[in-house]
Amino acid sequence: MAKLNMVKALNLALLQEMERDEDVLILGEDVGVDGGVFRVTEDLHRKFGSKRVIDSPLAEAAIIGAGVGMALYGLKPVCEIQFSGFAFQCFHQIENHVARYRMRSQGRFHVPMVIRMPYGGGVRALEHHSESEEQFYAHIPGLKMVIPSAPRNARALLVSAIRDPDPVIFFEHKGLYHAAKEDVPDEIETLPIGRAQVVREGRDLTLIAYGAMVRLAREAADTLAEEDGAECEVIDLLTVAPLDRDTLVASVQKTGRAVIVHEAPRSFGPGAEIATSIMDGAFLSLEAPIARVTSWDVPFPGFAREKGNVPDVARVLSAARATLEF
Amino acid sequence: MAQKTAIFQKSAPAAGIDPKLARALYADMVLIRRFEEKAAEGYALGKIGGFLHLYIGEEAVAVGATSAMRPDDYAIAAYREHGHCLAKGSDPKRVMAELYGRIDGLSKGKGGSMHLFDKSVNFLGGHAIVGAHLPLATGAGFSIKYRGGDQVVACYFGDGAVPEGEFHEAMNLAALWKLPVIFICENNRYAMGTSLERALAETEIWKFGRAYNMPSEAVDGMDVLAIRDVIGQAVARARVDGTPSLIEARTYRFRGHSMRDPAGAVYRTKEEVEREKLRDPIALFRDRALKAGWLSEDDLRSIEKDVADRVDEAVAFADASPEPPIEELLTDIFKES
Numbered sequence: 001m002a003k004l005n006m007v008k009a010l011n012l013a014l015l016q017e018m019e020r021d022e023d024v025l026i027l028g029e030d031v032g033v034d035g036g037v038f039r040v041t042e043d044l045h046r047k048f049g050s051k052r053v054i055d056s057p058l059a060e061a062a063i064i065g066a067g068v069g070m071a072l073y074g075l076k077p078v079c080e081i082q083f084s085g086f087a088f089q090c091f092h093q094i095e096n097h098v099a100r101y102r103m104r105s106q107g108r109f110h111v112p113m114v115i116r117m118p119y120g121g122g123v124r125a126l127e128h129h130s131e132s133e134e135q136f137y138a139h140i141p142g143l144k145m146v147i148p149s150a151p152r153n154a155r156a157l158l159v160s161a162i163r164d165p166d167p168v169i170f171f172e173h174k175g176l177y178h179a180a181k182e183d184v185p186d187e188i189e190t191l192p193i194g195r196a197q198v199v200r201e202g203r204d205l206t207l208i209a210y211g212a213m214v215r216l217a218r219e220a221a222d223t224l225a226e227e228d229g230a231e232c233e234v235i236d237l238l239t240v241a242p243l244d245r246d247t248l249v250a251s252v253q254k255t256g257r258a259v260i261v262h263e264a265p266r267s268f269g270p271g272a273e274i275a276t277s278i279m280d281g282a283f284l285s286l287e288a289p290i291a292r293v294t295s296w297d298v299p300f301p302g303f304a305r306e307k308g309n310v311p312d313v314a315r316v317l318s319a320a321r322a323t324l325e326f
Numbered sequence: 327m328a329q330k331t332a333i334f335q336k337s338a339p340a341a342g343i344d345p346k347l348a349r350a351l352y353a354d355m356v357l358i359r360r361f362e363e364k365a366a367e368g369y370a371l372g373k374i375g376g377f378l379h380l381y382i383g384e385e386a387v388a389v390g391a392t393s394a395m396r397p398d399d400y401a402i403a404a405y406r407e408h409g410h411c412l413a414k415g416s417d418p419k420r421v422m423a424e425l426y427g428r429i430d431g432l433s434k435g436k437g438g439s440m441h442l443f444d445k446s447v448n449f450l451g452g453h454a455i456v457g458a459h460l461p462l463a464t465g466a467g468f469s470i471k472y473r474g475g476d477q478v479v480a481c482y483f484g485d486g487a488v489p490e491g492e493f494h495e496a497m498n499l500a501a502l503w504k505l506p507v508i509f510i511c512e513n514n515r516y517a518m519g520t521s522l523e524r525a526l527a528e529t530e531i532w533k534f535g536r537a538y539n540m541p542s543e544a545v546d547g548m549d550v551l552a553i554r555d556v557i558g559q560a561v562a563r564a565r566v567d568g569t570p571s572l573i574e575a576r577t578y579r580f581r582g583h584s585m586r587d588p589a590g591a592v593y594r595t596k597e598e599v600e601r602e603k604l605r606d607p608i609a610l611f612r613d614r615a616l617k618a619g620w621l622s623e624d625d626l627r628s629i630e631k632d633v634a635d636r637v638d639e640a641v642a643f644a645d646a647s648p649e650p651p652i653e654e655l656l657t658d659i660f661k662e663s
Binding site for chain 1: 436441443461464465467472473491492499
């Protein structure tokens with residue numbers, strides 16, 4: 001057991017899986033000698049060498065395309081795209097090949113690969129370095145979309161992603177990399193992909209979040225308990241797709257109210273799918289319209305203006321109170 | 327570094343050609359030709375949906391290249407890939423059934439003409455997005471190297487892929503990491519309706535290999551023996567130390583880009599097409615095999631008869647195979663748990 005931040009926790013997952021399975025490789029820009037732009041792959045090159053920790057040129061489509069070729073015959077590449085905003089250079093590889101190979105080859109080939117991407121705003125970066133675009137991947141049949149919220153679940157989910165027989169897009173929020181340390185056990189842990197967690201129990205309102213938004217939901221729940229006497233249930237999705245509808249529905253059947261918090265822009269975002277899933281399963285339990293707290297429908301603004309764009313606790317509180325008072 | 331200028335030998339060296347090999351080369355080329363003629367009929371009859379891109383005129387490339395490789399080598403291709411799949415040894419019955427969209431097709435009828443896959447013969451598939459499969463070939467090459475094998479990957483693509491960014495990304499990666507990939511550009515001079523001259527600042531495609539320090543050369547894509555020879559050298563290089571190559575096979579498609587423009591007559595002249603048909607790779611090889619005494623008229627006729635029977639059998643098989651049941655719609659998205 002060691003207290004680790006998310007960077008170190010992810011590094012531990014990679015290290016242990018590479019020790020366990022020599023088919024696990026790392027591929028990306030500056031992941032090797034340099035150790036990665038956020039240091040997630042630090043020291044792995046020293047330990048495993050250039051054969052398994054591979055510095056690629058700046059060629060995102062080639063990274064992902066080569067990753068598919070590696071995976072077709074059983075290697076397990078963990079590809080890093082330096083920032084999720086760069087992924088459009090390889091988006092068609094993801095959409096055309098990564099997601100579809102199993103279907104297109106009718107199960108004869110499959111792509112056991114992980115694509116890690118740092119994402120998210122609130123870190124004073126700029127356009128292309130701050131977006132939250134999980135909805136694109138969540139929308140593509142054949143992909144799993146995983147977003148951890150803390151060091152321990154990040155480590156366990158990355159291990160699960162590497163062992164998954166299907167491709168996993170793995171988003172890591174830049175704001176969480178160094179945000180907190182947490183006890184992470186030395187022995188390998190996994191968490192099931194496709195399963196959400198109830199991280200705080202409550203009876204009055206369900207707050208649904210993932211990634212960096214989980215902290216906001218928890219803080220808002222604390223404040224609402226203290227100032228309003230309202231007990232919120234907080235759900236950390238952990239996996240955006242496939243969506244754990246059962247956990248969402250069970251919670252709202254109990255609370256009757258739901259607020260969804262995500263960093264992606266509002267329209268056609270994950271909140272719409274989450275809200276519809278709740279309505280499908282818990283319509284007669286609903287006491288108020290389902291609310292969404294999201295970024296606005298704008299391209300990501302520069303750091304000087306990002307505070308007004310990415311959701312904050314005040315906006316979560318305001319939406320929660322309106323829902324409770326409806 | 328062995329980089330040659332693009333001057334073709336008058337005819338390829340005939341050393342090592344025996345009747346058995348001549349028979350195989352001829353049979354494979356005729357099989358592809360007859361198969362596709364029947365596919366065109368099937369398309370006209372509405373038996374085949376989607377698109378259909380015929381390889382007619384280009385058969386020597388896939389057949390010559392495959393003959394220089396081992397069965398455990400890999401091949402990956404673009405969307406004009408019936409020929410590569412058949413040359414690699416796939417069952418024509420199952421290829422035709424796939425074109426027909428039937429359950430006994432290579433991809434249960436759900437892939438169609440552009441997405442043939444056959445793991446049993448190491449055929450890594452047809453790919454519809456131009457240029458997009460080149461990085462996959464480098465990844466497959468990487469896997470071979472990682473596992474310490476000596477197989478090679480034949481990666482086929484057209485001249486239309488050359489201006490795509492992934493051609494350059496993949497070539498760079500393969501050369502940088504010394505991956506055993508043979509990039510085989512089937513230069514048929516038209517990317518759909520846009521001629522080479524209207525698409526590329528450098529029309530001698532083999533020269534792009536120079537930029538990536540890769541052995542590269544052009545070869546007469548209508549001469550099956552010349553292709554066999556040049557690819558054979560590339561295979562030998564790749565097996566020794568993973569050296570990749572770029573081979574530009576200068577060929578021509580006698581039909582249009584797809585069945586949308588069956589004759590391909592808008593962007594090229596009739597005279598040009600007729601002139602190119604004089605270089606028909608099957609007729610050229612037939613002639614040569616006769617003159618060299620590798621095959622007699624009787625041999626050739628018996629091969630042609632045999633191939634015609636196999637293709638008829640493939641059509642009957644495809645026609646008799648049922649359509650995939652509706653439940654198939656939801657399968658093979660993720661691993662079934």
